[in-house]
Amino acid sequence: MKKYLSTLFTTALVVSSASVFAQQASTLDELLAQLAEGRVAQTRQNKQREADFVARKSDQDKILSNAKNTRNDRILESTRLENKFQVNELALANNQDALNKRLGELKELFGVLQQVAGDTKSKFKNSVISAQIPNRGEFLDEFAQSMGSSSKLASIEEIEKIWFELQREMTESAKISRFEREVVLADGTKEQAQVTRIGNFNLVANGKYLEYINETGSVAELIRQPSGRYLGTAQDMTNASNSQVAFALDPTGGSILSLLVQAPDTQERIDQGGPVGYVILAIGVIGLLIAIERFFSLYLIGGRVNRQLKSKTVSNDNPLGRVLAVKDINKNADLETLELKLSERILQEVPKLTSRLTMIKIISVVAPLIGLLGTVTGMINTFQAITLFGTGDPKLMAGGISQALVTTVLGLVVAIPMVFISTMLNTRSRGIINILQQQSAGIVAERAEQGA
Amino acid sequence: MTLFIDMMNSIREFLDTGGQVLTVIAGVICLMWLLIFERVYFYLKTYRSIKQSIIANWNSRTERYSWNAEHIRMANVSRASELLNQNVALIQSLVVLCPLLGLLGTVTGMIQVFDVMAISGSGNARSMASGVSRATIPTMAGMVGSLSGVFVVTWLQRTSKRRTELLEDNLPMAH
Numbered sequence: 001m002k003k004y005l006s007t008l009f010t011t012a013l014v015v016s017s018a019s020v021f022a023q024q025a026s027t028l029d030e031l032l033a034q035l036a037e038g039r040v041a042q043t044r045q046n047k048q049r050e051a052d053f054v055a056r057k058s059d060q061d062k063i064l065s066n067a068k069n070t071r072n073d074r075i076l077e078s079t080r081l082e083n084k085f086q087v088n089e090l091a092l093a094n095n096q097d098a099l100n101k102r103l104g105e106l107k108e109l110f111g112v113l114q115q116v117a118g119d120t121k122s123k124f125k126n127s128v129i130s131a132q133i134p135n136r137g138e139f140l141d142e143f144a145q146s147m148g149s150s151s152k153l154a155s156i157e158e159i160e161k162i163w164f165e166l167q168r169e170m171t172e173s174a175k176i177s178r179f180e181r182e183v184v185l186a187d188g189t190k191e192q193a194q195v196t197r198i199g200n201f202n203l204v205a206n207g208k209y210l211e212y213i214n215e216t217g218s219v220a221e222l223i224r225q226p227s228g229r230y231l232g233t234a235q236d237m238t239n240a241s242n243s244q245v246a247f248a249l250d251p252t253g254g255s256i257l258s259l260l261v262q263a264p265d266t267q268e269r270i271d272q273g274g275p276v277g278y279v280i281l282a283i284g285v286i287g288l289l290i291a292i293e294r295f296f297s298l299y300l301i302g303g304r305v306n307r308q309l310k311s312k313t314v315s316n317d318n319p320l321g322r323v324l325a326v327k328d329i330n331k332n333a334d335l336e337t338l339e340l341k342l343s344e345r346i347l348q349e350v351p352k353l354t355s356r357l358t359m360i361k362i363i364s365v366v367a368p369l370i371g372l373l374g375t376v377t378g379m380i381n382t383f384q385a386i387t388l389f390g391t392g393d394p395k396l397m398a399g400g401i402s403q404a405l406v407t408t409v410l411g412l413v414v415a416i417p418m419v420f421i422s423t424m425l426n427t428r429s430r431g432i433i434n435i436l437q438q439q440s441a442g443i444v445a446e447r448a449e450q451g452a
Numbered sequence: 453m454t455l456f457i458d459m460m461n462s463i464r465e466f467l468d469t470g471g472q473v474l475t476v477i478a479g480v481i482c483l484m485w486l487l488i489f490e491r492v493y494f495y496l497k498t499y500r501s502i503k504q505s506i507i508a509n510w511n512s513r514t515e516r517y518s519w520n521a522e523h524i525r526m527a528n529v530s531r532a533s534e535l536l537n538q539n540v541a542l543i544q545s546l547v548v549l550c551p552l553l554g555l556l557g558t559v560t561g562m563i564q565v566f567d568v569m570a571i572s573g574s575g576n577a578r579s580m581a582s583g584v585s586r587a588t589i590p591t592m593a594g595m596v597g598s599l600s601g602v603f604v605v606t607w608l609q610r611t612s613k614r615r616t617e618l619l620e621d622n623l624p625m626a627h
């Protein structure tokens with residue numbers, strides 16, 4: 001069945017391919033005849049094309065002559081325009097010369113005006129007087145531009161306006177004036193406030209220093225105000241009415257005050273010390289707590305010992321009393337036993353008096369050492385920064401350097417009071433121990449003699 | 453009067469260039485010298501009468517050989533020595549504190565210098581000058597203060613020790 005199908009398929013193929021050949025040329029002769037016939041047809045076609053071409057030749061000639069005419073016209077036009085351009089240029093140069101001659105010294109004046117306009121603009125930008133009189137420098141931009149282009153001249157009105165503005169700046173800088181204005185407070189809220197302007201130096205409102213921000217044209221309270229004694233003068237200035245008050249002004253017109261905002265406060269300073277700084281502070285706090293506890297207990301004990309020295313009755317609430325009580329307990333003992341018992345009792349009392357004092361001494365020694373450690377780690381950070389970024393920008397090194405310095409400061413700040421405190425506590429405890437060790441036997445003897 | 457005002461002004465200027473730490477150092481040096489003068493006054497004036505009363509007390513005793521007598525003598529000497537040594541340790545610690553405070557001033561001054569550098573760049577030496585003076589002047593003041601105290605403290609310690617020994621010699625035991 002399969003074989004029969006494939007045979008049928010092959011036959012069908014042969015039949016179909018034979019029919020394709022039959023459409024073009026069934027035999028070679030037929031193909032030859034076809035070819036000959038095709039050549040004849042082609043020749044005929046070529047003849048036809050040739051005839052067409054010849055027929056159109058005159059048209060082409062016409063187009064050519066037209067194009068030539070146009071070109072000649074254009075060339076003529078171009079030469080004409082070129083001549084005109086040269087003539088015009090000459091005229092222009094002459095006119096420019098004439099203008100320059102006629103301008104004469106005015107030209108220099110305009111140069112000066114342009115420069116002054118630029119200078120005044122930047123001056124107005126930074127001046128706090130602009131907070132009181134806004135937008136006074138806006139025309140200057142246009143004016144400077146028109147001065148820059150040679151085609152436009154400044155009008156007398158414009159020149160007079162610059163004069164007026166300069167004069168006004170000068171006059172206002174000599175005045176202390178008050179005006180109502182919207183002020184941005186430190187917490188971001190806006191408030192209408194009475195602002196006092198001191199010349200072109202400072203703005204003050206509600207006892208706070210203000211800064212004028214040119215970009216937004218707003219007046220804002222300085223986020224970080226100067227120290228109390230300067231703020232006090234600002235308060236005086238706000239409250240003053242026609243009387244003389246002392247006032248701390250920033251002669252740079254606010255730039256020193258704005259640097260103040262960048263300077264770190266105490267908290268930020270301590271943060272610069274990093275972990276080492278916190279360790280030093282923690283040790284300092286521990287030392288301080290120990291010192292406070294020791295102070296109270298030593299002074300209490302000292303007071304009781306002094307009371308015991310004066311009173312005749314032996315009380316048990318103080319070291320000296322307990323030492324003296326040894327005599328009463330061992331009434332019948334001989335002198336050597338008594339002395340031994342006394343020194344035994346004293347040996348028991350001494351540790352209570354000296355305990356934790358060594359701790360304070362150690363802290364006073366260790367704190368600067370940790371500070372030194374912080375210094376060295378800070379320097380390592382600095383050199384790390386130098387390795388990575390080079391020495392070009394000192395600000396990149398600033399972090400390490402401030403860590404180095406701040407830890408040293410913290411170490412010293414902890415160590416200095418600790419040295420002082422440890423000396424005081426030592427003196428105190430040694431005084432009491434002295435009384436116990438060297439005077440207790442004497443006191444016992446004195447009592448014995450008085451009693452006898 | 454004008455001389456006094458001039459003096460006060462120059463002192464105030466000096467303290468201003470040195471910064472807050474210099475004020476603290478000045479306070480410490482003042483306290484140190486007050487204590488030193490108090491000691492000197494004590495040695496020269498007060499101690500004399502104390503010593504004489506102790507010697508007189510001792511000499512008025514009839515028996516000077518018993519256990520009691522020996523310990524009473526020791527107690528007297530110890531009391532006197534305590535009085536002689538009072539505040540000497542404090543003075544010594546103040547002498548030690550002076551250079552430490554000077555170092556503190558140096559470091560705070562350096563911080564100020566680096567602040568100026570961070571704000572204005574490293575080019576401006578004049579703006580760094582105030583920080584540098586705050587770094588150097590306290591160090592100098594601390595050194596001067598501590599040097600002025602060192603000799604006096606040694607003298608005080610030796611004097612109090614010698615006076616204790618002298619007192620001991622003045623209270624003879626009768627064996």
